Amino acid sequence: MFTDLSPMKLFAIAVVAIFVFGPDKLPEFIQNAAGFLRKVRGFADSAKQDLRSELGPEFKDLDFEDLHPKTLVRKHLRDSGDLAALEEIRSALDPRPDLEEIAATVRDPAGAQKAAAEEAGIVSLTKDAASNPPARPAFDPDAT
Incomplete structure (x- = not known):
């Protein structure tokens, strides 16, 4: 405690x-x-x-500590020697691979679409953002 x-x-x-x-x-x-x-x-x-x-x-011989869910799972999976099942459950509940995939998609969505289009042999008709940056409006100090 x-x-x-x-x-x-x-x-x-x-x-x-x-x-x-x-x-x-x-x-x-x-x-x-x-x-x-x-x-x-x-x-x-x-x-x-x-x-x-x-x-x-x-x-x-009931032990009340065994009624805690973590203790119950740990006792029955580890005592039975089935550590592979425990690792399988742990990896199934791990959100890190899904989060990494989402983060990679968010970081480079245009690159992923471009790579997929190149693999399929599709020619893109849109302009690249890097080759033609948007024009910045002129600053007018009298307008403010």
């Missing part, structure tokens, strides 16, 4: 807590927060036990 907190961040949080709650009320606040966390943890544990007892004896 707090794996991404560095010691410097924890120190900053402690300093802010001292300023917000004051040094005399901070221990009381920490005790109340710890008690609240113990109650929430106890509530969650009792809910898990109730669920296990309601499901029956065949689910006594």
